[in-house]
Each structure stands twice: as structure tokens, then as C-alpha cells.
Amino acid sequence: MKVTRFEGGRSTAIRALVVAVAGLGLTLLGGFFDPQRALQAYHVAFVYWAGIAVGALIVNMAFQAAKARWYVVVRRVLETIPLSSALFLVLFVPVLLGMGHLFPWVDPSHLEGELRRLAEHRRPYLNAPFFALRTAGYFGLWIAVSHLLHGWSTRQDTEGGAALTLKQRRLGAGALPFVGLAMTFAAFDWQMSLDLHLFSTIFGLYYFAGSFLAAFAVLILAVNASRAEGLPRALMNANHDHSLGKWMLAFVSFWAYIAFSQYLLMWIANLPEEVPWYLARSKTAWLPVGIFLAVFHFIVPFFVLLSRGLKRNPRALSFMAVWILIVHYVDVYWVMMPALRHDPEHGIAPHWTDLTALVGVGAAAVAFVVWRMRGRAGVPVGDPFLEESLRYEPS
Amino acid sequence: MASAATWVLAEFKDEAALCAAARRLRELGQQRLDAHSPVPLHGIDEALGLRKSPVPLIALIGGVAGVAGGYLMQWWMNAVDFPINVANRGFHSPPTNIPITFETGVLLASLSIVFGLFALCGFPRTHHPVFETEGFRTASVDALWLSAEVKAEDAEPVSRELEKLGAVQVSRVPEGL
Numbered sequence: 001m002k003v004t005r006f007e008g009g010r011s012t013a014i015r016a017l018v019v020a021v022a023g024l025g026l027t028l029l030g031g032f033f034d035p036q037r038a039l040q041a042y043h044v045a046f047v048y049w050a051g052i053a054v055g056a057l058i059v060n061m062a063f064q065a066a067k068a069r070w071y072v073v074v075r076r077v078l079e080t081i082p083l084s085s086a087l088f089l090v091l092f093v094p095v096l097l098g099m100g101h102l103f104p105w106v107d108p109s110h111l112e113g114e115l116r117r118l119a120e121h122r123r124p125y126l127n128a129p130f131f132a133l134r135t136a137g138y139f140g141l142w143i144a145v146s147h148l149l150h151g152w153s154t155r156q157d158t159e160g161g162a163a164l165t166l167k168q169r170r171l172g173a174g175a176l177p178f179v180g181l182a183m184t185f186a187a188f189d190w191q192m193s194l195d196l197h198l199f200s201t202i203f204g205l206y207y208f209a210g211s212f213l214a215a216f217a218v219l220i221l222a223v224n225a226s227r228a229e230g231l232p233r234a235l236m237n238a239n240h241d242h243s244l245g246k247w248m249l250a251f252v253s254f255w256a257y258i259a260f261s262q263y264l265l266m267w268i269a270n271l272p273e274e275v276p277w278y279l280a281r282s283k284t285a286w287l288p289v290g291i292f293l294a295v296f297h298f299i300v301p302f303f304v305l306l307s308r309g310l311k312r313n314p315r316a317l318s319f320m321a322v323w324i325l326i327v328h329y330v331d332v333y334w335v336m337m338p339a340l341r342h343d344p345e346h347g348i349a350p351h352w353t354d355l356t357a358l359v360g361v362g363a364a365a366v367a368f369v370v371w372r373m374r375g376r377a378g379v380p381v382g383d384p385f386l387e388e389s390l391r392y393e394p395s
Numbered sequence: 396m397a398s399a400a401t402w403v404l405a406e407f408k409d410e411a412a413l414c415a416a417a418r419r420l421r422e423l424g425q426q427r428l429d430a431h432s433p434v435p436l437h438g439i440d441e442a443l444g445l446r447k448s449p450v451p452l453i454a455l456i457g458g459v460a461g462v463a464g465g466y467l468m469q470w471w472m473n474a475v476d477f478p479i480n481v482a483n484r485g486f487h488s489p490p491t492n493i494p495i496t497f498e499t500g501v502l503l504a505s506l507s508i509v510f511g512l513f514a515l516c517g518f519p520r521t522h523h524p525v526f527e528t529e530g531f532r533t534a535s536v537d538a539l540w541l542s543a544e545v546k547a548e549d550a551e552p553v554s555r556e557l558e559k560l561g562a563v564q565v566s567r568v569p570e571g572l
Contacts, residue, residue: 257497264490270482306455308447393437 004230006378009370012225016367023360030353038353039098040340045357046095047190048214048332049365050088051207054183055215057082057146058208061179064149064172070243072389074232075380077222079153080372081215082146087368089139091361095190096132102340103131103193111196114273118196126193134189138182145175156382165384183208195339198277202262206335209258213251214328217321220244222369224318231378238312239392245311248324252305255331256298280338285347289334297327329358399570401550402525403543405562406533413539414442416560420543425553427544431534450511457507458500465499466492528566538563 031038060078063071071078100106105126108119119126149168156164184204192203200206220241223232266274281290301323310316333354341349380386407413413436417428421444430439473479474487484491513519525531525542534540541562545553547569554565 260493264493267490306451308451 004377004381005375006228006230006373007375008226008228008231009374013367013370013374016363016370020360020364020367023356023358023363025360026356027353027360030351030356034351034353035098036101037351038357039094039101040337041351041353041357042361043095043098043102043190043340044333044336044354045361046088046091047207047336048329048358049361050085050091050186051183051211051332052214052218053082053084053088053365054142054179054186055208055211055213056219057085057142057149058176058179058183058212059215059219060149061145061172061176064169065176067169069385069388070240070392070394072383072385073235073240073379073392074219074223074244075153075383076376076378077232077373078219079146079150080369081218081222082142083150083372084365084368085139085142085146087365089136089143091364092135092139096135099128099131104196104342105193115196122196131189134185138186141175141178141182145171145179153380153383154376156380157377158382160382160384162384164382180208183211191336191339194336195277197273198339199274200262200266200277202258202265206255206258206262209251209255210328210331213248213255214325216244216247216251217324217328220248220317220321221325224314228378233314235379235390237390237392239394241314241317242308242311243392243394245305245317245320248317248320249302249305249311252298252301252324256294256302259293259298277339281334284338286334286338289330289348293327293331293334296323297331301327399547400544401547401570402568403545403550403553403557403565404525404528404531404568405541405543405554405557405560405565406530407539407541407561408563410436410439410539412561413541414438416541416557416562417442419556419560420541420553423553423556425543425545425549429542429544431531431540431542433535433537436539449515450508453511454504454508457511458504461503462496462500464503465496468499469495524568524570528568530564530566 027038027042030041056078060075060082063075063078095102103126104111104115105119105122106128108116108123111119124130148171152164152167152171184207187204187207191207192198192200223236225233227233263278266278280286301320304310305320310320337348383389405416407416410432413430417430417439420428426444428443430436430443432439469492470487473492478486480486481488531540541557543553543557550567550569554567557565
């Protein structure tokens with residue numbers, strides 16, 4: 001197959017960069033008026049988008065581990081998205097600088113009673129230097145794995161052959177447990193430690209479930225964004241759309257399964273040190289948000305995604321992908337904000353920096369990924385299974 | 396019965412010829428067609444004019460019945476028939492009912508798929524007259540076969556048509572064989 005490099009996307013990347021600078025600049029401006037609130041908004045946006053990048057990495061690794069062939073046509077997009085983990089390492093710096101405003105354990109002397117005891121007990125793990133070192137470690141692993149997979153795949157564009165496919169499969173399978181564990185610990189560090197009263201071993205899986213689902217939504221939107229020659233869309237058939245839709249259906253269900261499991265275990269044990277996390281989200285103005293998630297993050301998308309016709313229609317599937325990205329943000333917001341603000345009774349109180357931070361970080365990631373797509377083939381043209389993927393027709 | 400059915404069996408060497416023959420027979424008004432092959436045939440669904448499988452609908456009905464039945468069963472047992480106070484949670488306590496509701500939903504959905512498929516495939520029919528044709532056994536080995544269930548008086552013209560369409564061999568199996 002002829003190697004056609006993708007040289008478009010220049011204006012998209014520039015426009016996304018402008019939006020990113022504007023969004024992040026406005027968030028910074030908000031920081032001058034209300035530093036704590038702007039930091040909270042930024043931290044939520046960071047966790048949301050970074051999770052999607054790692055989710056995309058895990059999607060690719062899981063498919064490599066399973067020796068999946070159908071997805072080869074969209075793989076270049078899927079392996080370029082996680083390269084943005086290098087960007088997220090940089091975007092983590094504001095969180096690190098402002099961690100005193102975000103995490104209660106940074107300075108236990110501000111805390112009282114039980115919370116202070118917990119913070120001091122966890123000091124050996126939850127302290128600023130070790131926290132920074134761990135996050136650097138997670139990103140080190142994600143950056144290394146994503147660059148190796150992307151590097152081998154792009155090398156194969158010109159070299160061809162099966163050896164580079166084997167390397168990707170071996171690394172995909174072999175590094176999967178470590179990448180998954182890094183994501184679990186990142187969930188513990190970035191989200192769960194915001195509330196010293198949250199004890200949930202399933203929490204990492206909860207972050208993973210939502211992020212993995214949102215990664216499929218981003219992948220669907222990314223491949224549907226352009227019909228330019230050499231990009232996957234022009235080569236895909238309805239069976240590819242169907243499978244991507246099936247993955248969204250499966251992980252809408254998986255997210256609900258994990259979310260409910262976490263709730264049920266805490267609700268049924270009813271322990272005084274565990275229930276405050278749910279009380280803050282059910283006996284307050286946050287209750288409608290929880291109900292919204294049950295209905296619009298599970299029940300409605302589940303029944304809508306059951307439709308075969310919808311999954312085979314790229315436009316309808318893109319609509320559902322946007323839907324998923326919105327409800328996933330509501331989910332992350334619902335998990336983090338009541339803990340960040342320590343005042344769940346005072347209501348949801350959204351702030352304009354929530355929007356600027358979300359758009360700013362997201363646009364930065366889009367600009368980065370589109371820029372990294374340029375100059376390479378838009379599909380892995382050297383992959384021996386590409387032709388099989390193009391003919392994909394599950395029987 | 397107006398006229399007994401006859402099965403016309405035709406062997407083809409490649410999938411394009413078989414699909415073309417299936418399309419031609421449908422143009423001639425023969426709707427009861429089937430294809431027999433040891434490997435998946437691309438485009439055969441469209442060539443045979445198969446409608447969308449009813450299995451997903453059967454699974455959905457089974458799943459919804461499982462969810463409703465599982466939930467109602469627990470509500471009736473725990474809140475109506477034999478109320479026991481467990482940790483003061485209330486006799487009808489929705490979260491405790493969800494795991495069982497999920498399980499019964501999955502169970503009935505999967506059983507509906509299995510038995511629905513059995514029913515659609517004509518199970519437990521163990522024998523069919525076409526098995527009497529010696530040559531048809533190659534459908535499980537290396538040959539592609541098209542079968543058409545036609546009225547007895549149509550068997551002759553359909554056979555000739557299939558030969559014209561490139562069938563390697565054509566056999567006719569009358570119903571009461």
C-alpha cells in the first residue's frame with residue numbers, strides 16, 4: 001500500500017491552540033479573582049482529560065493484547081491520542097503548585113479531630129514530595145508506553161513486516177497491568193485523597209470505567225471529524241462504526257456496574273467513616289446530579305445504544321459520543337467538586353472557570369494530538385492486518 | 396395441501412456464482428431459499444434477502460422480563476409475603492434488590508437467546524429429506540450449496556435455471572421421501 005502522509009489539520013491545530021490559550025488564559029485570570037475556585041475548576045478539567053488520554057492508551061493496549069485486527073484502520077488515531085500524556089505532565093504543574101489549596105492532607109495542622117488523625121496517619125504516603133514523585137512516575141510510564149507503541153507502529157509504515165506488530169502486541173499485553181495500576185493509583189492520588197473519608201478500593205476502576213468509555217467517544221469523534229484522504233473515515237465501513245458503538249454500549253453498562261457496586265457496598269455496610277462521602281452527595285443539593293447520572297449516564301444511553309441502526313450511522317454515533325463526553329464530565333465533577341469545596345450544603349454553584357478550564361485543557365489536547373497526527377500516514381499502512389481490517393465484516 | 400414441496404439443491408464452485416443464483420431465483424419469485432457452506436459467505440444475507448434476525452428482540456423481551464420478574468419477586472417476598480427487619484433498612488429496600496434483578500435480567504436474556512435460536516432453527520428437528528442426497532454432504536466439507544424449497548410443479552424449471560446459472564450439479568428431493 002502507498003504511504004500517504006496526512007498533511008492536513010494545520011488550521012484545526014492552530015484554531016484549537018488559540019482556543020486553548022484563550023481558555024487557559026481566562027482560567028488564569030479567574031485565578032486572580034478567586035485562586036481556590038479556579039484551581040478546583042482546573043484540577044477537575046485536568047483529571048477529566050488526562051483520564052481520557054490514558055483510557056485511549058489502555059484501549060489500544062487491550063486490543064493489542066487481544067490481537068484485534070478489525071481496529072487497525074483506526075489505530076493511528078488511537079495511538080496518537082495517548083501521546084498527549086506528555087502534554088498532561090506539563091499541565092499537571094499548576095495542580096502541583098496549587099496543591100495546598102486542593103488537598104486537605106498537604107497541611108494537616110489545618111484539620112481537626114478524626115480528619116487530622118487520618119491525615120497524620122497517612123503522612124508516609126500522602127505527602128507533597130512523594131505525591132509529586134508518584135505522579136511523575138505514572139506519567140513516565142504512560143509516556144514511555146505510548147511513545148513505544150506509536151514509534152513501532154509508525155516505523156512499520158515504511159519498514160512493514162510482522163516483527164513490529166509482535167513487539168506492539170507483547171508490550172501491549174505485558175505493560176497492561178502496570179498501566180492499569182498506575183491509573184488506579186492516579187485515581188487514589190488525584191481524586192480519592194481529596195476526601196480523607198473516602199475508602200473505596202474500587203475507586204480506581206470507577207475512574208477507569210468512565211475514562212475508557214470517554215476514550216471511545218473521543219475516538220469516534222476524532223475519526224468522524226474528517227473525511228480527508230488518507231484518514232480512517234474514508235476507509236471505514238459500517239461494521240467499524242457498529243463495533244465502536246458496541247464498545248460504548250458495553251462500557252456504559254460497565255460504568256454503571258462499578259458505580260453501583262461502590263454505592264451498594266458503602267450503603268449496605270453503613271459505616272460511619274464511609275457514608276459521609278455519599279451523604280455529601282445525597283442529602284444535599286448534589287442529589288439531583290446523582291440521579292441525573294443514573295438516568296443519563298446509564299439508563300438512556302444504554303437503551304439508545306441498543307439500536308443497531310444507530311450504531312451503524314456515524315452521525316448518530318457522533319451525537320452519542322458528545323453525549324457521553326458531557327455526562328462523563330458531570331460524573332467527574334460530581335465525584336470531585338463536593339470534596340474539593342468542603343461545602344456540599346451550599347449547593348452546586350458552578351463557576352465560569354469550570355467552563356474555561358474544561359475547554360482550555362481539552363483544546364490544548366486536541367491541538368497537540370492533531371499536530372502529532374500530521375506528517376505521518378493517517379492509518380498504519382505497514383500493518384499486515386490492515387487489509388483484513390478494511391474488509392472487516394463480522395459473521 | 397395444494398402441492399407438495401420439493402427441494403432443489405444446487406452445488407456451486409464459488410460464492411459469487413451462488414449469490415448471483417440466489418438473486419436470480421428471488422427475481423423469479425422463489426423466496427424460500429437457503430445456503431449451505433462450510434465457511435462464512437460474504438454478501439449471502441443480502442443475496443438470500445434475509446430479514447433482520449429477530450433474536451435481538453427476543454433477547455430484549457427476555458431481559459426486560461427477567462429484570463421485572465426478579466425485582467417483583469424480591470419485593471413480594473421481602474415486603475409482602477414474609478417481611479423481616481434486616482438492619483432496619485425497610486422491607487422494600489431498592490438497592491439490595493438490584494444485584495438479583497441484574498442477575499435474573501442477564502439469565503433470562505441469555506436463555507431467551509439460546510432457546511429462541513433453537514426455535515428459529517427448527518430444533519429439535521433431527522432429520523430433513525435433503526440429507527438423503529449423498530452429494531449434499533459435501534456442504535460440510537468443501538462445497539457451497541444453494542437450496543430452494545419450491546412447489547412440485549416448479550421443481551423442473553428451477554432446476555434448469557440453476558444449471559444455466561452455473562450449478563455444478565443439481566438434485567431434486569420431493570417432500571415425503
